[in-house]
Amino acid sequence: MDFVEIREGLYKKIVNEGEGTSTPAIGSTVYVHYVGRLEDGTIFDSSLDRPEAFQFTLGREQVIKGWDIGVATMKKGETCELKISPDLAYGVSGSPPKIPGGATLLFEVELLHWASEDISPDRDGSITRDTIVKGEDLANPNDTSEVDVHIVGEHDGSVFYDRELRYILGECSEVGLPEGVDRAIRRMCRGEKSVIHLKGTRFTYGAEPPSENFATNAPLSFTIFLRDYVKVPATWEMTSEQKLEASQEAKARGNDFLHERKYKLALNKYKRIEDLLEYERSSDPVVKARRDALLVAAYLNLALTYSKLNEELEAISACNKALELDPNNVKGLYRKGCAKLSFGDFEEALEIFKAVKRLEPQNTAAQQKILVCKQRIREHESSERRRFRSLFASTAQPEVQPTEDQSLEVGAQSEAVTQPGPLSQPDFAAQPDSAAQLEAADA
Secondary structure (H helix, E strand, C coil): CCCEEEECCEEEEEEECCECCCCCCECCEEEEEEEEEECCCCEEEEHHHCCCCEEEECCCCCCCHHHHHHHCCCCECCEEEEEECHHHCCCCCCECCCECCCCCEEEEEEEEEEECEECCCCCCCCEEEEEEECCCCCCCCCCCCEEEEEEEEEECCEEEEEEEEEEECCCHHHHCCCHHHHHHHCCCCCCCEEEEEECCCCCCCCCCCCCCCCCCCCCEEEEEEEEEEECCCCHHHCCHHHHHHHHHHHHHHHHHHHHCCCHHHHHHHHHHHHHHHCCCCCCCHHHHHHHHHHHHHHHHHHHHHHHHCCCHHHHHHHHHHHHHHCCCCHHHHHHHHHHHHHHCCHHHHHHHHHHHHHHCCCCHHHHHHHHHHHHHHHHHHHHHHHHHHHHHHHHHCCCCCCCHHHHHHHHHHHHHHHCCCHHHCCCCCCCCHHHHHHCCCCC
């Protein structure tokens, strides 16, 4: 087979055909063996002299341009010869002492395999990318940017999603997309077209797939064309007033999501407020007051949302941040107490609810929680006493089998002790008005 021109200055001759039809994409890590020769046959380099194959990232200018272009045309297992002109190799300067200036180079290359570009946050392969068309520049959309995209989703070779749309980054579930698509778009450039592969539990649809034919955590592929986007300013580019306005918008949007029970979306909006205002240090007292009020509201709503997701430690952390800014904030104390109660810290929860009562003596919700805490403490102490009595009895005397009548009597007594009363139930009574206020989103 003769050399075939791939582009001006680059020729290819296939020695051994590869497998299938797939070729590596821009950003893939490719693994090759090669032998490099000058036109007179002199070998100047060979990976066969080394214990491992040579690897590089395709299309990232880690190798000479002729390699980036030529290897991108190869299939898995293919061996070919590449004839590369100086313009696509080392130019007029060469690479002394082995490669003289202006040299045309001959490479025999075997493509062993390749791996898609891993763009997952933890580099665990849960989000990988094959770039089909590079973008126009190096800039990427950021959180809350409006993106203009065409997205085609596939599962097991069947298309289940095909839409041209605009949406706000961070709100992908509103348009029926998993979080992995959102994450991937944040790594794309304007004009880029890529295939994104998702797997695992975190970035796929998880246990809520869009089709009954999907398995839980089914692996997916999305072909994404990022036409354009409107990027929001970075925090450091914004004035104090712009940060406050953006925070107010994020709070309103977060409250909408919270009321709709879209808790993960709500979390993102409240975290956005923290990102905007955490390091805002204006000397203007009016700006500072607005900043503190928005941050306190964000932390309180974060605590409420985390509690809805049963993430009590995160809820407690959010309450602590709110209380650092406003130590006597009743909602902050109440929600921290509720999280402590759910977590089983009954004594600490009791003291927190007592603090609420000291601030608001008429707070019926806090009074109800105090009764619950005391009941839980009594139940815990009673359980501990029974446990220690049982341990002591088992070591102090041999086991005696009770008569049938005694068994029935002891069983009845045990049931009477352990049967929870109305105050030990999670929903022990209809919430009074004060509880409804304390458990509502901070507007």
